[in-house]
Structure formats: structure tokens, C-alpha cells
Amino acid sequence: MLVTTAGRTNQTMIEKAMDIADELGVSYIDRKKRTVKGLRELYSEDFLVVGKERLELFSIDSDEPFFFHPNSxxxxxxxxxxxxxxxxxxxxxxxxxxxxxxxxxxxxxxxxxxxxxxxxxxxxxxxxxxxxxxxxxxxxxxxxxxxxxxxxxxxxxxxxxxxxxxxxxxxxxxxxxxxxxxxxxxxxxxxxxxxxxxxxxxxxxxxxxxxxxxxxxxxxxxxxxxxxxxxxxxxxxxxxxxxxxxxxxxxxxxxxx
CATH class of the missing domain: 3.40.50.150 (Vaccinia Virus protein VP39)
Known part of the structure; x- marks a missing residue:
């Protein structure tokens, strides 16, 4: 798994994503305006996307993210x-x-x-x-x-x-x-x-x-x-x-x- 930021990002989010990558023991990848799908295809890895409001997990074979919500x-x-x-x-x-x-x-x-x-x-x-x-x-x-x-x-x-x-x-x-x-x-x-x-x-x-x-x-x-x-x-x-x-x-x- 790799870590990146949401499409619209700033230095604070980039630093947060880097900190999360360090904490999880994985690599941070600069978004560079690329799509999550493009990043997954390029690196052949799952991605944790750090957004302003929440974290989203994208598996390499699905465009449907997993994120926290209280469900039932x-x-x-x-x-x-x-x-x-x-x-x-x-x-x-x-x-x-x-x-x-x-x-x-x-x-x-x-x-x-x-x-x-x-x-x-x-x-x-x-x-x-x-x-x-x-x-x-x-x-x-x-x-x-x-x-x-x-x-x-x-x-x-x-x-x-x-x-x-x-x-x-x-x-x-x-x-x-x-x-x-x-x-x-x-x-x-x-x-x-x-x-x-x-x-x-x-x-x-x-x-x-x-x-x-x-x-x-x-x-x-x-x-x-x-x-x-x-x-x-x-x-x-x-x-x-x-x-x-x-x-x-x-x-x-x-x-x-």
C-alpha cells in the first residue's frame, strides 16, 4: 500500500500524508494532479488517500473506496x-x-x-x-x-x-x-x-x-x-x-x- 493526498491538496495535507506513511511504514507518493486510478495502474499498489475531511482506501482492483462511517x-x-x-x-x-x-x-x-x-x-x-x-x-x-x-x-x-x-x-x-x-x-x-x-x-x-x-x-x-x-x-x-x-x-x- 502507498499513501498520497486528495486531488486538491496543500502543504499541510502533504505533510500529514507523509506522517501517515511514516507511521504505517509505507511510502508517500506525490499526487501531481494524477488520478487515483492512474496511480494504481502506474504503481500496481493499493492507495490510502489523505483528504481534508477523511481517509480513503482504494484497492488496486476497485474504484469504490473504503472510508469510515458509522454504518448502522x-x-x-x-x-x-x-x-x-x-x-x-x-x-x-x-x-x-x-x-x-x-x-x-x-x-x-x-x-x-x-x-x-x-x-x-x-x-x-x-x-x-x-x-x-x-x-x-x-x-x-x-x-x-x-x-x-x-x-x-x-x-x-x-x-x-x-x-x-x-x-x-x-x-x-x-x-x-x-x-x-x-x-x-x-x-x-x-x-x-x-x-x-x-x-x-x-x-x-x-x-x-x-x-x-x-x-x-x-x-x-x-x-x-x-x-x-x-x-x-x-x-x-x-x-x-x-x-x-x-x-x-x-x-x-x-x-x-
Missing amino acids: ASFRLKRIMQNEEDPFIEAAGLMAGMSLLDCTAGMASDSIVASHVAGADGKVTGIEASKAVSYVIKDGLKKWDSGIREMNEAMNRIEIIHNNALDFLRQAEDDSYDVVYFDPMFGDPIESSAGINPMRKWAVYESIDQDTIDEAKRVSKRRVILKEHFNSPLFEELGFDVKRRPSAKFHYGSIEI
Whole structure:
């Protein structure tokens, strides 16, 4: 991956792009009024484009960029503020002051909702295996203005860490989080989503195995949660109790600690 600036740039943006390239350990390329498509074809690389408002990831084989946005978190948080239930929060048993480890942060939608519910006295940590995605999400959580004070505060409280979920869990202390959560990227998408589809190229498709769940149970004080296809064999294989939701295409499974 290489780093460049948006088409309309200035010295401040150029210096920022150079700093990001140094931080990521990759090279900075001067835009020189060239198109992103032209740069990708010339260098045969993916590009991180540093704009004034946001960061965008362009893969070498797609013109559709990936960038941070809250995805489903916006309307879900609004529903919670109107005292409506959220299936994820209900499955996790999350309440104010609790801590949650999101082992598959992705777009961080669930982390945002969890951070709002956990509140200022709680803690939400998101683990993302893709270095590029984790960087864009971390940056976006600090910069995105949703227009909702409570949501902005929830996003700012989230800590995003670039790591493999199992490696992070192995290094974590016993009982260090109330809830440990897994929402692996579905290899066979449940539904087409303009919000998440651009991320599929960048996602790390890690399997959830027994070693990972055993570590999660050691780290969790209360509950381990898995979100999967309604017919996924993982629920039974890994010992999750499933709360079936009529007509839902995915379910939440839980292991009580």
C-alpha cells in the first residue's frame, strides 16, 4: 500500500500524508494532479488517500473506496435513546459501567453502540486484524461528526487496536472484560450493503476456533458473544447457546461465564 493526498491538496495535507506513511511504514507518493486510478495502474499498489475531511482506501482492483462511517450505528443508537431494544446489546447483557472487547471491530458499528450503553464509566476496545482498516477506523472515530452529541462522545471513547484477536486475547489478563464479542466477516454475505461491501477487500477472514473461544472465556468475566449466520455450525461446535430470532438472517450465541 502507498499513501498520497486528495486531488486538491496543500502543504499541510502533504505533510500529514507523509506522517501517515511514516507511521504505517509505507511510502508517500506525490499526487501531481494524477488520478487515483492512474496511480494504481502506474504503481500496481493499493492507495490510502489523505483528504481534508477523511481517509480513503482504494484497492488496486476497485474504484469504490473504503472510508469510515458509522454504518448502522446511527439509527440503532437513536432507537436506544428512545428506549427501544437492540438485539446485540440484549445478547451481550451490556449495561452502564461495563467493559466490552470487540474482537472483530470492522466498521466499529457494534463498538459505537456498546460505547454509548457502557457510558463514560465503561470501556470498549476494538481489535482489528487489518492494519489499513484499523488505521482508517481509528482516525474516523475521532473525526466523524454525527450531529448527535451522545454518539460523538461514544465514538471518542473507543480504543482501536491493530492486532490478531487470538494474539490479543492470549496477552490479556484473566477477567479483564465483562463481555468478549466476535462478529467475523461472513464469507458469504447475508445481504448486499453499500456501507460494508467496500470493506470486504480489506477484511481479514479469520476463523473462530476453540482455542480462541477458550481464551475469550478466560478473559471475560460475564459472557462471550458470537454473531453468525442463523444456520452456522459454529454455535454448536463451540458451545454457544443461541437465541433464535424469527426471520432473522443472523443470530447471537452466548456462553455464560
